Amino acid sequence: MAAEEPTTRRVQVAEHPRLLKLKEMFNSKFGSTPKFYVRAPGRVNIIGEHIDYCGYSVLPMAVEQDMLIAVEPVKTHTLQLANTNPLYPDFSTSANNICIDKTKPLWHNYFLCGFKGIQEHFGLSKLTGMNCLVDGNIPPGSGLSSSSALVCCAGLVTLTVLGMSLSKVELAEICAKSERYIGTEGGGMDQSISFLAEEGTAKLIEFSPLRATDVKLPSGAVFVIANSCVEMNKAATSHFNIRVMECRLAAKVLAKHKGLQWDKVLRLEEVQTQLGISLEEMLLVTEDALHAEPYSREEICRCLGISLEELCTQILSPNTQDELTFKLYQRAKHVYSEAARVLQFKQVCEEAPDNAVQLLGELMNQSHRSCRDMYECSCPELDQLVDICRKFGAKGSRLTGAGWGGCTVSIVPADVLPSFLTNVREAFYQRNSSSLALQKHSLFATKPGGGALVFLEA
Numbered sequence: 001m002a003a004e005e006p007t008t009r010r011v012q013v014a015e016h017p018r019l020l021k022l023k024e025m026f027n028s029k030f031g032s033t034p035k036f037y038v039r040a041p042g043r044v045n046i047i048g049e050h051i052d053y054c055g056y057s058v059l060p061m062a063v064e065q066d067m068l069i070a071v072e073p074v075k076t077h078t079l080q081l082a083n084t085n086p087l088y089p090d091f092s093t094s095a096n097n098i099c100i101d102k103t104k105p106l107w108h109n110y111f112l113c114g115f116k117g118i119q120e121h122f123g124l125s126k127l128t129g130m131n132c133l134v135d136g137n138i139p140p141g142s143g144l145s146s147s148s149a150l151v152c153c154a155g156l157v158t159l160t161v162l163g164m165s166l167s168k169v170e171l172a173e174i175c176a177k178s179e180r181y182i183g184t185e186g187g188g189m190d191q192s193i194s195f196l197a198e199e200g201t202a203k204l205i206e207f208s209p210l211r212a213t214d215v216k217l218p219s220g221a222v223f224v225i226a227n228s229c230v231e232m233n234k235a236a237t238s239h240f241n242i243r244v245m246e247c248r249l250a251a252k253v254l255a256k257h258k259g260l261q262w263d264k265v266l267r268l269e270e271v272q273t274q275l276g277i278s279l280e281e282m283l284l285v286t287e288d289a290l291h292a293e294p295y296s297r298e299e300i301c302r303c304l305g306i307s308l309e310e311l312c313t314q315i316l317s318p319n320t321q322d323e324l325t326f327k328l329y330q331r332a333k334h335v336y337s338e339a340a341r342v343l344q345f346k347q348v349c350e351e352a353p354d355n356a357v358q359l360l361g362e363l364m365n366q367s368h369r370s371c372r373d374m375y376e377c378s379c380p381e382l383d384q385l386v387d388i389c390r391k392f393g394a395k396g397s398r399l400t401g402a403g404w405g406g407c408t409v410s411i412v413p414a415d416v417l418p419s420f421l422t423n424v425r426e427a428f429y430q431r432n433s434s435s436l437a438l439q440k441h442s443l444f445a446t447k448p449g450g451g452a453l454v455f456l457e458a
Contacts, residue, residue: 003167006156006195006451010458018068018135019455022084026070026133029082034070034133036160040153040452041066042138042145043193044225044409045400046202046217047364048342049371052187054247055269056339057206059215059346060189061448062197063225065138067146067153071130073161078129079115081108085136095127102183107134109182110147114154117178122164130161139442141231143401148190151179156452168195168451169210185244185317197451204346215349217448221357221411226389226424227442228381229432230405238319240402243375245320247335250290250328252315253303257289262304268335279340286336290329297324327376334374341367361396361411368398377403385428386410392423417445 013019019037026034041062048058074080079098081091091108093099098116100109111134119127134153138146155175159166166174172195176188192205196212203212217223232239247268254271255262265271272282295303301311312321341363348359368386372378382399385408389397394410401407412420425443 003169005165006168006171007453009453009455011455013455013457022068022070022133022135025084025135026072026131029133030072030080030131032072032131034457035072036457037068037070037455038153038157038160038452039066039068039455040149040156040194041197041449042149043190043197044144044223044407044446045189046223046409047338047345047367047398048189049338049367049399049403050243050247050375050377051335051338051342052189052205052207053185053244053267054187054251054335054339055207055267056335057204057342058189059202059204059342060193061202061217061223061446062193062451063138063144063446064449065144066449067134067136067138067149069135069153069157070133071157071161072132074129074131076129077127080129080131081111081134082132083107083134083136088134095129096125100181102181105147105182107150110150110179111154113178113181114151114156114175115158116181117151117174118155118158118162120178121166121174122162124162127158128161130157132157139227141405142227143232143399143403143406144225145190145194145401147184148175148179148186149194151175152191152194152452156454160454171195171452173210183241183319185241193451195452197449199448199450201448202349204342215346216352217349218352218356218360220414221360221395222414222417222445223447224389224394224410224412224417224420224424224443224445225400226385226408226410226428228379228385228405228407229442230379230381232402232405238323239377239404241317242320242323242326243331243377245316245323246326246328246331248315249295249300249326250286250332250335253295253300253328254285254289254332256304258285268332269339272336279336279343282336283333286329286332290332292329294325294327297326300326330374330376334370337370337374338367357395357411357413361394364396364398364409364411365390371399371403375403379404381405381432382408385424388424388427389420392416392427393420412445421445 175191393416397410
């Protein structure tokens with residue numbers, strides 16, 4: 001499955017209202033017809049928050065919302081990008097001179113990440129131009145991975161224009177790497193599920209090497225996404241990258257404490273693997289080796305026997321070099337406990353006991369508490385939404401995505417779904433927002449969707 005290339009499907013555009021509308025808008029914008037269309041889905045991470053970049057497995061599923069791009073290769077070397085959303089201005093640049101400004105996470109820069117990733121993978125200097133019209137229905141800043149879906153979509157668009165082929169795994173790895181052009185130090189979950197997703201199943205995504213395993217979710221429950229309507233842009237704020245660095249520093253201090261070659265260690269998973277112990281034992285090591293008070297830069301330098309200059313230039317990323325303190329104990333404790341919860345979640349799904357929904361819900365509740373208290377990536381609106389979801393029948397509810405805003409995901413018994421949706425809508429959205437349109441797209445049940453693909457007009 002993972003070794004396969006993304007699917008190419010022939011469709012009657014006239015039978016698909018969204019494709020037809022995109023085709024008409026493309027014609028009105030560029031005066032021509034798209035040669036093909038590419039879609040890449042967003043995702044909801046059911047459990048396993050902030051651990052992919054630490055080397056641990058995560059458990060997401062693709063959602064039905066996606067990025068859809070209409071494409072026409074052109075003979076010039078100009079890349080022309082337009083968006084159906086008037087909030088996102090047109091952009092044009094030379095296909096042979098791609099510059100991505102890390103200081104401005106503008107929408108078109110995510111497209112350029114995917115484009116440049118494919119260009120650099122094949123070592124190409126001269127690329128054909130293209131006209132592209134982007135249509136996304138993933139709410140931006142919601143934690144459902146709209147930005148990574150755009151990177152993936154752009155990567156597959158570029159590959160298709162070039163007439164070249166890559167497997168889904170290769171595409172996912174290239175797109176994960178190329179999103180770092182915009183300054184996001186992510187771990188690869190979002191891009192992996194966007195390409196490797198299959199309809200009807202969640203996936204356990206493992207890294208090094210990248211692989212995906214089906215996880216059958218319980219039939220008596222539904223996963224419901226609720227948007228807190230607080231937007232968070234990972235590339236525009238330092239919260240996300242600070243957490244990545246805190247985990248990196250925790251890994252190095254733990255490695256040094258246990259007599260490992262700490263300077264080669266980057267991820268918390270590497271410490272566990274090198275010690276050859278369980279996640280539960282790693283939590284004991286964390287208790288023993290790290291203290292709960294924040295570490296100053298000077299203390300980290302003393303622990304590792306390095307200078308402040310070495311810390312800043314060799315370990316910290318450019319956008320975290322001004323941080324003065326780092327919470328190592330809390331971040332490591334979250335990562336090791338969350339990695340264990342992912343494996344427990346998969347085991348419950350496989351064994352399917354009668355109380356599976358209850359058990360999975362409790363794991364999701366534990367995950368949210370850890371995200372809130374240990375990783376500090378929640379916000380008051382998310383905490384309120386989680387409490388409301390639990391009050392009205394969710395067996396478990398947690399933030400999903402990077403946090404600091406965005407969405408919650410809840411596991412809800414199928415028989416209480418209608419009353420759950422009604423009550424949450426009234427308790428959270430009607431009290432916090434007057435926009436009915438916002439409410440409609442902010443609360444919905446979802447089922448596992450398929451991965452990225454190319455549409456050709458039949």
